[in-house]
Amino acid sequence: MNRKVVFKTYSQEQLSLLPPSYDDLVPKNHPVRIVNTIVDHLDIVSLEQSYKGGGTSSYHPRMLLKVIIYAYLRNLYSSRKIEQALTENIHFMWLSGQSKPDHNTINDFRGKRLQKKLKKIFYQVVLLLVEQGVVSLKDIFVDGTKIEANANRYTFVWGKSIKTSKERIKKQLKELWTYVEKVYKDEQAIPNTPDFEAIDADKITATIDQINDALQGKEIDKKVKQKLNYAKKNWPSNMAKYQKQEAILKERNSYSKTDTDATFMRMKDDHMQNGQLKPAYNIQASTNNQYLTNYTIAQTTADTTTLKDHLNNHIENYNQNPETLTADAGYGSEENYTDLEDKHITAFVKYNYFHKEQLDKKRAKTNPFHPDELHYNKETDTYYCPMGQTMTNIGSYKxxxxxxxxxxxxxYQAQNCKGCPLRSSCHKSKYNRIIERNYNLIRLKAKAKTLLTSEQGIAKRKQRCWDVEAVFGNIKQNMNFKRFMLRGIDKINVEMGLIAIAHNLNKYSLTI
Structure with missing residues (x-):
């Protein structure tokens, strides 16, 4: 039996008695409404005060802030795509009140207006989420991830290369002076030797002039003369360039010429999975319940040296210390343990070889020659090697x-290792074995081990994996944010703040 097919009425010419309101087209509890409500509750007086009076009217910063946060929530990071969305997407049109700022206005607002101001806005958002009971600032989970900079991967400057070039210039200057001394070897009036230490562009020029003056009227080797001409023309400018590069580098070992704040780092998420070096920033993040509670930008590759500043940033902006902090072994250093102890924060922070210790314990496997396994007599301040020989304290240093x-x-040093049958297994030194002990670090590690292996510590370690690491997974995979759009650390702080706010509001929208 054939049934009649019925289609719904379709007519593009059908007119409405009243034009529909954009508000009617935006569902309740939609993320765009969450963004709108949250931003309406923020204090943006400092942002408003950054505008100067006079001239034509400006787009309201609250509207622009709403638009750009919602754009990041919807994985739109290009100012041109945001401009396009403001004319095509109903949610953007409703949010902006049909205002249509162009991409230049959006980019200027993001890259200039929000500098030094967005971080305070981020903290306000977090505190609103705390009021809602979805976030706690008492327990935080800390980790770091590297995000690629918007910089050329092949225009780099290396600190070691600069050092090598400077040493080469210094060595060649010394060789030229040695030639001067050779010319004057049969004369009594030998010119004063220049200072080759702490050499800079001005000193190079002065030294070359001194060499030329000393060789004036002398028969000079043709190659030496050519080298002197080359040196005078190139070495001072080269040294000046190296000095400028070192000023940019500071404590880093590299930077990109197209974004001098970016450092070359080994990226784990490279498409070839071979850990290529790329210009990047090291993002340090604190989370609770998979919400970002704080972020800082580091220019160093290692996480170890970043924790203290990251934690101080948290305390300064929230005016309170967290009660507990959980982190992986990348943060387990004496300095970090000491700082956390001084701040009275319970630290569930692993140290190097923690997992190996736990595995060896399960296998009942120990190394009798390891300093930790040697017997120590506290009263006599003496260690005993596996053969029972005393190892006396020979001093300390800082x-x-x-x-x-x-x-x-x-x-501590053993008295006599000569002829010991265990020597080859005990140590490789030609002399009597020496061990070094850092008692403060030993104490702090023992304290950390007790916390980490406690019932609460085990629970915290498990939670860290799905708390902070899940946030990084969401940002990089779901939000597809793997490379910054802007350049310079101040603008990177803005962009990371937008990502953090977008992540938090998107997660919050899923809970209501």
Whole structure:
């Protein structure tokens, strides 16, 4: 039996008695409404005060802030695509009140107006979420991830290369002076030797002039003369260039010429999975319940040296210390443990070899020659090697880390390792074995181990994996944000703040 097919009425010429309102076309609890409500509750007085009076009227910063946050929530990062959405997408048109700022206005607002101001806005959003009971600032999970910079991957400057070039110039200057001394070897009036230490562009020029003056009227080797001409023409300018590059580098080992704030880092998520070096920023993030509670931008590749500043940033802006902090082994250093202890924060922070220790414990496997396994007599301050020989204290010394943190190291030496049958397994030194012990670090590691292996510590370690790492997964995979659009660390702070706010509001919209 054939049934009659019935289609719904379709007519593009059909007119409405009243034109529909955009508000009627936006569903309740839609993310765009969440963005609108949250931003309406924010204090943006400092942003409004950044505008100067006079001239033509400006688009309202609250409207632009709403639009750009919602754009990031919808994975739109290009100012041109945002401009397009404002004329085609009903949600953007409703949010902007049908205002149509162009891409230049959007880009200027994002890259200039929001500098130094968006971080305060981010903290306001987090505090609103705390009021809603979905976020806690008492327990935080910290980790870092690297995001590629908007910079050329092949225009780089390396600190080691600069150092090598400077040493080469210094060496060649010394060789030229050696030639001068050779010319004057049969004369008594030998010119004063220049200072080759702490050499700079001005000193190079002065030294070359001194060499030329000393060789004036002398018979000079043709190659030496050519080298002197080349040196005078190139070396001072080269040294000036190296000095400028070192000023940009500061404590880093590299930077990109197209974004001098970006450092070359080994990226784990490279498409070839071979860890290529790319210009990037190291994003440090704190989370709770998969919400971002804080972020900071680091220009160093290692996470270890970033925790102290990251934590201080949290305390400064929220005016309170977290009660607990959970992080992986990348943050387990004496300086970090000490800082967390001083701030009275319970630290569930792993240290190097923590997992290996736990695995060896399960396998009942120990290394009897490791300093941690040697018997220590506290009363006599003496260690005993596996053969029972005493290892006496031969003194201590202090050293500073790159961050300036001072460590105290104690040294112990065996009396006589000659002829010991265990020597080849015990140590590889030609002399009697020496071990070094950092008692403060040993104490802090023991404290960390107790916390990490407690019932609460095990739960925190499990939660860290799905808390902070899930946030990075969402940003990079779901939001498809793997490369910054802007350049320069100040603008990177803005863009990371927009991503953080968009992530938090998108997650919040899913819970209501």
């Amino acid at each position: 050293k500073k880390t790159k961050n300036g943190f001072e460590q105290e190291i104690h040294r």
